[in-house]
Amino acid sequence: xxxxxxxxxxxxxxxxxxxxxxxxxxxxxxxxxxxxxxxxxxxxxxxxxxxxxxxxxxxxxxxxxxxxxxxxxxxxxxxxxxxxxxxxxxxxxxxxxxxxxxxxxxxxxxxxxxxxxxxxxxxxxxxxxxxxxxxxxxxxxxxxxxxxxxxxxxxxxxxxxxxxxxxxxxxxxxxxxxxxxxxxxxxxxxxxxxxxxxxxxxxxxxxxxxxxxxxxxxxxxxxxxxxxxxxxxxxxxxxxxxxxxxxxxxxxxxxxxxxxxxxxxxxxxxxxxxxxxxxxxxxxxxxxxxxxxxxxxxxxxxxxxxxxxxxxxxxxxxxxxxxxxxxxxxxxxxxxx
Amino acid sequence: xxxxxxxxxxxxxxxxxxxxxxxxxxxxxxxxxxxxxxxxxxxxxxxxxxxxxxxxxxxxxxxxxxxxxxxxxxxxxxxxxxxxxxxxxxxxxxxxxxxxxxxxxxxxxxxxxxxxxxxxxxxxxxxxxxxxxxxxxxxxxxxxxxxxxxxxxxxxxxxxxxxxxxxxxxxxxxxxxxxxxxxxxxxxxxxxxxxxxxxxxxxxxxxxxxxxxxxxxxxxxxxxxxxxxxxxxxxxxxxxxxxxxxxxxxxxxxxxxxxxxxxxxxxxxxxxxxxxxxxxxxxxxxxxxxxxxxxxxxxxxxxxxxxxxxxxxxxxx
Numbered sequence: 001x002x003x004x005x006x007x008x009x010x011x012x013x014x015x016x017x018x019x020x021x022x023x024x025x026x027x028x029x030x031x032x033x034x035x036x037x038x039x040x041x042x043x044x045x046x047x048x049x050x051x052x053x054x055x056x057x058x059x060x061x062x063x064x065x066x067x068x069x070x071x072x073x074x075x076x077x078x079x080x081x082x083x084x085x086x087x088x089x090x091x092x093x094x095x096x097x098x099x100x101x102x103x104x105x106x107x108x109x110x111x112x113x114x115x116x117x118x119x120x121x122x123x124x125x126x127x128x129x130x131x132x133x134x135x136x137x138x139x140x141x142x143x144x145x146x147x148x149x150x151x152x153x154x155x156x157x158x159x160x161x162x163x164x165x166x167x168x169x170x171x172x173x174x175x176x177x178x179x180x181x182x183x184x185x186x187x188x189x190x191x192x193x194x195x196x197x198x199x200x201x202x203x204x205x206x207x208x209x210x211x212x213x214x215x216x217x218x219x220x221x222x223x224x225x226x227x228x229x230x231x232x233x234x235x236x237x238x239x240x241x242x243x244x245x246x247x248x249x250x251x252x253x254x255x256x257x258x259x260x261x262x263x264x265x266x267x268x269x270x271x272x273x274x275x276x277x278x279x280x281x282x283x284x285x286x287x288x289x290x291x292x293x294x295x296x297x298x299x300x301x302x303x304x305x306x307x308x309x310x311x312x313x314x315x316x317x318x319x320x321x322x323x324x325x326x327x328x329x330x331x332x333x334x335x336x337x
Numbered sequence: 338x339x340x341x342x343x344x345x346x347x348x349x350x351x352x353x354x355x356x357x358x359x360x361x362x363x364x365x366x367x368x369x370x371x372x373x374x375x376x377x378x379x380x381x382x383x384x385x386x387x388x389x390x391x392x393x394x395x396x397x398x399x400x401x402x403x404x405x406x407x408x409x410x411x412x413x414x415x416x417x418x419x420x421x422x423x424x425x426x427x428x429x430x431x432x433x434x435x436x437x438x439x440x441x442x443x444x445x446x447x448x449x450x451x452x453x454x455x456x457x458x459x460x461x462x463x464x465x466x467x468x469x470x471x472x473x474x475x476x477x478x479x480x481x482x483x484x485x486x487x488x489x490x491x492x493x494x495x496x497x498x499x500x501x502x503x504x505x506x507x508x509x510x511x512x513x514x515x516x517x518x519x520x521x522x523x524x525x526x527x528x529x530x531x532x533x534x535x536x537x538x539x540x541x542x543x544x545x546x547x548x549x550x551x552x553x554x555x556x557x558x559x560x561x562x563x564x565x566x567x568x569x570x571x572x573x574x575x576x577x578x579x580x581x582x583x584x585x586x587x588x589x590x591x592x593x594x595x596x597x598x599x600x601x602x603x604x605x606x607x608x609x610x611x612x613x614x615x616x617x618x619x620x621x622x623x624x625x626x627x628x629x630x631x632x633x634x635x636x637x638x639x640x641x642x643x644x645x646x647x648x649x650x651x652x653x654x
Binding site for chain 1: 552555557558560561563564568576577
């Protein structure tokens with residue numbers, strides 16, 4: 001089966017800036033695929049290339065096995081949920097949702113019924129007569145979702161759809177999006193700069209930096225086995241250990257990632273169990289983050305972060321401590337960039 | 338009280354009076370708003386609404402046909418005169434001209450405004466503003482006389498037609514009934530061209546302002562949902578630009594309705610409302626009928642705005 005989306009060595013330049021730089025990528029049909037990266041890393045441009053708002057300067061894009069080169073957005077069987085929703089202000093919610101069907105020439109009664117169903121699916125029944133301006137951010141988001149899904153796209157593109165929502169709503173929408181994708185079985189391509197969102201929702205994640213994909217894989221592989229310092233740092237704020245440091249502390253002479261939650265904070269002089277490594281240092285900062293407490297510790301060569309379940313009140317800034325971690329938690333990275 | 342405040346916050350003697358005024362305005366912002374609005378309100382209230390009222394009053398008087406004096410008694414007979422054949426012709430002629438000028442302005446202005454709003458950046462945008470505004474800097478009379486020369490029988494258009502061997506076409510157009518005439522500068526076509534030229538900046542600028550407020554992602558969303566560019570134009574861009582078009586049309590329509598200089602200089606001898614008012618209040622001394630004629634454009638604009646509102650032109654504002 002042809003992939004839902006295939007990028008072959010795709011580049012897109014804006015002036016002298018390479019927004020997307022030689023990206024090669026396959027997104028499988030029915031996959032929940034996240035594009036993760038900091039702002040300006042090229043993830044949104046990739047989404048716009050799939051939607052057809054941008055055309056590649058180099059390379060080749062296929063959508064469901066057909067070439068997308070030179071195909072305008074209105075001839076592509078994909079739909080987009082825009083970052084700021086882009087609901088038409090001069091139409092009611094019902095008219096917004098029915099817009100795509102109206103353009104296709106679906107008769108009024110049928111498209112109104114379908115729009116109602118789509119609004120019910122996103123739990124916005126009986127809102128058809130409202131104007132977008134009368135809705136809250138979360139409701140607008142749902143309208144944008146219904147407006148895209150009512151057309152029965154083979155792939156749904158979501159551009160930071162949860163960015164403007166507050167935390168509570170965001171968590172709720174994450175669950176609903178995931179449930180929706182399971183129910184519909186279509187491909188979701190999701191752009192986000194929030195690593196938590198990308199890890200919790202997607203089947204696979206592509207991490208972007210400087211217009212390039214630096215790692216693709218399942219959330220757990222990207223999180224547990226970062227291949228580069230950038231991924232280690234961006235996905236999960238790992239401690240990045242230089243080769244010499246790693247070698248002295250139970251690892252090999254390579255750049256190594258060590259997750260803060262794998263490190264325990266102990267009184268200085270505490271005994272180190274078998275298959276564990278340790279280093280001594282001084283606590284510089286303690287930050288309480290709800291479920292966990294984060295310690296920033298100054299060791300011989302570098303600052304390290306350790307996260308322990310909240311409630312550990314034994315240590316305060318200035319205390320000398322011993323950090324201990326299992327050697328198995330040290331993940332070496334091939335690429336240094 | 339004030340002594341306590343002064344003791345708590347000592348200031349130099351010289352500053353204290355100014356400080357007090359600032360403090361007063363800060364703590365009572367409505368007072369400041371009132372003082373700022375008073376002069377313009379007086380201007381609008383007395384000079385504008387007052388004279389408008391005086392004008393309305395005049396239109397309910399009548400002229401004694403024998404003595405030529407104004408009879409200061411309320412009557413609707415002056416308004417009845419508006420319905421006489423000759424006067425009705427003037428009104429319909431003006432209305433038709435205003436409507437055609439407005440439609441032409443909208444059609445010509447839209448692409449210019451669209452380009453300026455969507456594509457012009459930096460120096461091209463500056464050039465756009467300069468091109469649109471510059472005609473407004475020179476005298477309106479100078480421009481109209483310039484047009485009279487352009488359109489005259491000895492003018493550049495006749496010359497151009499001859500050079501291109503198109504004299505037959507120009508002659509054919511001028512031979513058309515009603516809109517034709519002895520030359521462009523003595524025809525409705527000439528009047529129409531000059532009106533379109535002098536009022537078009539008033540149509541371009543509001544449309545451009547309305548289009549600037551249409552985010553690009555509405556257009557992208559429309560395309561994403563399957564709309565071809567033509568459909569996006571009809572269903573998204575045009576409805577959102579409509580308030581701008583209506584605003585522009587209010588200018589072009591009302592300016593044409595009331596103008597008496599353009600048709601006097603470029604045009605045939607048939608009167609428009611403005612010329613009728615000018616003649617009636619001047620040589621004829623018929624102030625009541627002049628006033629009644631002046632009420633006509635106001636009534637037409639009232640109806641026009643009401644219809645625009647009914648059509649939902651202001652919903653997006």
